[in-house]
Amino acid sequence: MTEADLKHINPKEILWASLNEILSDVNLSLKADDFPIQNTRKEFKGDLTLTLFKASKAVKLSPPELGQKIGEYLTKKFSEYFSEFEIVQGFLNISFSDDFRKRLLYEILQCENFGFVAVAENAPPVLLEYCSPNTNKPLHLGHLRNIFLGDAVSRILRACGKKVVTMNLVNDRGIHICKSMLMWMKDSRSKTPENTGIKGDFLVGDYYVQFDKLYKGQVEQLMAQGKNKEEAEQNAEAIREARELLRSWEKGDPTVLQDWKTMNKWVLDGFRQTLSRLNIAFDRWDFESNTYLEGKKAIEEGLQKNIFFRAPDGSVRVDLSSHGLDEKVLLRSDGTSVYITQDIGTALMRYRDYGNIEGMIYTVGNEQDYHFKVLFAILDKLGYSWASRCKHLSYGMVELPTGKMKSREGTVVDADDLLDEMFETAKEITTELGKTEGLSEEEKNELYEMIGQGALRYFILKVDPHKKIVFDPRESIDFNGHTGPFIQYTHARIRSVIRKSGYEKFDLPTDNTPMLNESEKHIINRLYSFPEILVECLQELNPAPLANHLYELSKEFNRFYHDHSILNEQNNALRHFRVCLTEACGRQIKKGMELLGIRVPERM
RNA sequence: GGCCUCGUAGUUCAAUGGAUAGAACGGAAGUUUCCUAAACUUUAAAUACAGGUUCGAUUCCUGUCGAGGCCA
Numbered sequence: 149m150t151e152a153d154l155k156h157i158n159p160k161e162i163l164w165a166s167l168n169e170i171l172s173d174v175n176l177s178l179k180a181d182d183f184p185i186q187n188t189r190k191e192f193k194g195d196l197t198l199t200l201f202k203a204s205k206a207v208k209l210s211p212p213e214l215g216q217k218i219g220e221y222l223t224k225k226f227s228e229y230f231s232e233f234e235i236v237q238g239f240l241n242i243s244f245s246d247d248f249r250k251r252l253l254y255e256i257l258q259c260e261n262f263g264f265v266a267v268a269e270n271a272p273p274v275l276l277e278y279c280s281p282n283t284n285k286p287l288h289l290g291h292l293r294n295i296f297l298g299d300a301v302s303r304i305l306r307a308c309g310k311k312v313v314t315m316n317l318v319n320d321r322g323i324h325i326c327k328s329m330l331m332w333m334k335d336s337r338s339k340t341p342e343n344t345g346i347k348g349d350f351l352v353g354d355y356y357v358q359f360d361k362l363y364k365g366q367v368e369q370l371m372a373q374g375k376n377k378e379e380a381e382q383n384a385e386a387i388r389e390a391r392e393l394l395r396s397w398e399k400g401d402p403t404v405l406q407d408w409k410t411m412n413k414w415v416l417d418g419f420r421q422t423l424s425r426l427n428i429a430f431d432r433w434d435f436e437s438n439t440y441l442e443g444k445k446a447i448e449e450g451l452q453k454n455i456f457f458r459a460p461d462g463s464v465r466v467d468l469s470s471h472g473l474d475e476k477v478l479l480r481s482d483g484t485s486v487y488i489t490q491d492i493g494t495a496l497m498r499y500r501d502y503g504n505i506e507g508m509i510y511t512v513g514n515e516q517d518y519h520f521k522v523l524f525a526i527l528d529k530l531g532y533s534w535a536s537r538c539k540h541l542s543y544g545m546v547e548l549p550t551g552k553m554k555s556r557e558g559t560v561v562d563a564d565d566l567l568d569e570m571f572e573t574a575k576e577i578t579t580e581l582g583k584t585e586g587l588s589e590e591e592k593n594e595l596y597e598m599i600g601q602g603a604l605r606y607f608i609l610k611v612d613p614h615k616k617i618v619f620d621p622r623e624s625i626d627f628n629g630h631t632g633p634f635i636q637y638t639h640a641r642i643r644s645v646i647r648k649s650g651y652e653k654f655d656l657p658t659d660n661t662p663m664l665n666e667s668e669k670h671i672i673n674r675l676y677s678f679p680e681i682l683v684e685c686l687q688e689l690n691p692a693p694l695a696n697h698l699y700e701l702s703k704e705f706n707r708f709y710h711d712h713s714i715l716n717e718q719n720n721a722l723r724h725f726r727v728c729l730t731e732a733c734g735r736q737i738k739k740g741m742e743l744l745g746i747r748v749p750e751r752m
Numbered sequence: 753g754g755c756c757u758c759g760u761a762g763u764u765c766a767a768u769g770g771a772u773a774g775a776a777c778g779g780a781a782g783u784u785u786c787c788u789a790a791a792c793u794u795u796a797a798a799u800a801c802a803g804g805u806u807c808g809a810u811u812c813c814u815g816u817c818g819a820g821g822c823c824a
Contacts, residue, residue, distance in 0.1 A: 211807095474754095514756085514757065542757090544820085545821080599790090612765090614757065615765090616819090627790060633790055641788050645787050696766065706791055713787070
């Protein structure tokens with residue numbers, strides 16, 4: 149990456165610098181940050197807008213008077229950047245000169261990775277955990293939101309110069325996997341993915357559903373015999389058998405361990421297959437079966453240092469009132485661990501492995517908000533300074549119209565099924581539109597996958613992670629309008645123009661380009677905003693602003709494409725300029741979509 | 753009961769405290785001798801409610817109602 153990649157020309161900063169100079173010239177006791185800067189709204193003439201209310205109060209001039217003064221100075225002293233201005237109410241709208249706009253465009257074209265920041269070699273890493281499945285069922289739509297978010301955030305972090313280690317923490321032990329194991333054993337261990345042709349994670353997931361049916365039936369029976377609900381749930385035979393299995397596992401019973409290994413492998417193979425289809429690879433996989441004992445040690449140490457205490461009932465607890473939280477149990481009275489026990493262990497192990505870290509990010513649903521507050525508070529109490537750099541990337545659940553998805557009741561949208569459906573829809577639409585001509589079978593399939601997945605990823609990533617998503621399986625995900633395929637289509641269209649243009653270099657323009665039109669101005673304004681959008685995504689750990697930016701850019705380009713001719717433009721200088729503008733859009737769409745984990749086609 | 757999220761057109765989403773609240777889908781009407789019509793243009797339609805802070809509130813604060821979640 150070159151120097152230019154690191155220092156982008158930034159109109160807002162230029163305006164601030166110019167303002168500061170002017171203010172010292174005229175002896176107004178104001179600073180540039182008394183003037184909030186925003187992009188000028190489309191209905192008004194101009195590119196950047198200064199809000200004058202705050203400053204005008206301070207210098208006892210009316211907003212229009214102050215605006216007039218500043219506007220005049222700016223356009224006079226910095227005429228190379230700012231050509232004219234207009235005051236509407238308390239707003240000073242400033243227009244760029246066409247020369248400045250063209251400079252912006254060529255600056256953007258000169259940077260191979262405009263908006264990106266090079267990664268410093270010795271930078272401490274950010275550890276980013278996402279996916280984190282249980283090994284008792286296949287990945288479903290909820291996991292997909294997690295995976296898409298985590299993947300996009302990892303790419304955005306890297307684009308912003310961070311070194312990232314992505315990790316998948318697999319919850320491969322516990323009662324849930326024992327439930328599936330139990331049913332498989334009852335089924336005389338006969339079925340395998342090989343002899344049934346069922347993908348391993350689905351096979352194990354089926355047993356999990358079967359367990360739930362059996363268990364529920366037993367609970368009902370017990371209740372019919374007069375037991376209350378809690379008693380029935382505790383004493384049903386199925387759950388007792390599953391618990392027994394868990395105890396045998398913890399004791400290290402070789403037969404149980406063997407079965408456990410067998411079934412886990414089936415599920416993990418299934419996961420790897422789905423993840424590979426999604427083009428997701430983790431830098432590191434952790435398994436809770438390897439880390440869960442680690443937490444207990446940390447608790448013992450904390451107990452010795454009096455950070456934790458033993459309650460009268462024998463459990464180990466921590467008082468978090470110093471952090472505005474309650475008391476929390478860390479080890480049960482019988483010495484067994486709770487969820488947070490192993491999370492503490494995992495965090496400490498990671499810290500040991502990576503030493504100096506920039507931060508740790510956990511991509512986990514918002515039902516765990518409280519859990520992570522507690523975890524970070526405990527790490528802080530244990531005296532780890534990096535606790536303050538731990539973040540919970542929290543996101544809303546994906547729900548069906550009927551409510552929450554529940555694996556054990558079979559009311560889930562499986563990731564594999566959804567991906568297949570998206571593929572089929574993409575195939576159907578593409579074929580209908582007759583866009584498959586000249587493509588080999590392999591190329592066609594690659595295209596359908598790209599479009600289907602693009603639609604799905606975009607559908608999820610354009611939404612603010614805080615919000616829950618309601619997914620209605622009866623309504624298919626759109627391929628028109630504010631969607632991934634719309635942006636992919638725009639890219640394909642751009643590539644087509646560029647191919648036909650014959651251009652390979654996009655160098656500096658001749659000076660005599662005619663005046664730019666509104667579309668061209670708007671596009672350039674979008675393009676140069678890219679770096680600040682990335683910064684926003686980084687700060688919020690939220691890919692949605694980028695998704696929306698790329699849509700706006702595509703929309704603006706399509707409008708331009710419709711209203712103005714690029715290759716048929718008669719004026720040479722203008723045609724050159726437009727081809728360059730088109731190229732810049734294409735590159736930004738491609739790079740930006742890549743950050744969302746969405747590939748864009750050369751034609752579609 | 754305590755705490756946390758979220759409430760914007762019929763639906764799905766936008767809007768660093770700023771201007772006339774933007775889009776998309778769906779509805780209505782239109783655009784193809786021209787660079788890809790998965791496109792473009794026009795049109796009807798929304799800030800849950802009540803207060804407060806502010807020159808200015810969808811955004812911040814308080815309360816009410818509603819949806820979801822966590823803790824006990």
